[in-house]
Amino acid sequence: MRFLSPRFTLLSLSTCLVLASLSPPALPLSSVHDLLRSRGLPAGLVPREIKSYTLSDDGRLEVFLDGPCLAKFENRVFFDSVVKANLTYGSLIGVVGLSQEELFLWLPVKDIIVDDPNSGLILFDIGVAHKQLSLSLFEDPPDCKPQQGVLRSHVRKEKGSFEARR
Template sequence: MAIFLHKHTLILTLICSLLVLHSSHSELVTESSIHDLLKSKGLPVGLFPKDVESFTLYDTGLLEVFLRGPCLTKFDTMAFYESTIRANLTYGSLTGVEGLSQEELFLWLPVKDIIVDDPKSGLILFDIGLAHKQLSLSLFEDPPDCKSEDVLNVLNLKKKSRKEIGFDAQI
């Protein structure tokens, strides 16, 4: 009887160990919200709007954030979020951002990287391709509200802006 219990205990322990090992190599999501995750990674909680439905953080560092739909918000200028935003998340940065654009001088430019080098400086760096913008971290203290009613206007403006600078084939 003791050998029978010992074998079952050993098998149960082995199965539990395999389950833990498997879960550590698939998706990593321990935070309850995207805003908690950002905070734990040294980023301000207001980088993503309140309308986040879900998110997935893979063990490779790839972060996928899913919104209810495309939306528009404002930091220092207007910002446009697509339905899905992807980026590589490391401590203090989101790099290779896809799905986020910012209006600059009547043009919609994709945000490529978002970096907080030194939180004590009170600044956050936005790489928008043509330039680097340093903004106050205080602009991102709270998750912004999203406005979806103006999305069609923004999509038309983005398309028009890209055509004017010769990128109409890439839409």
């Protein structure tokens, strides 16, 4: 068995480090919209007006907006100040902070899935139903506008508001 001298090993290690430093660095994705595209999802799933986002090693995505707002895809959608989901290729699972208006009701979006990009469809799981929409609705990030009156009526956070209406 032949052993390499410590001098040769140190030289090999330093050569590897120099070569690694010369290779181009991995470019960070400039926006959450680029991140979504790189994961097989359309950029327009989140509004244009975001402050920042974080993506953890285990795929937890958090998108931070300036405040709650309304946008429109096929129907109106409500984005909370923070939208969270588990991001995997082609899907956002366990979405929190996104609701969609259906027949005058605001229903939370639970999952967003693109099974087959060639189909041109995206699936929204809104709990009581699965809704298929055209991917073309989500090509560009929507403008999201604060609508204070509508937002208050859509989510009642005041404690005791139900009891007061009896």
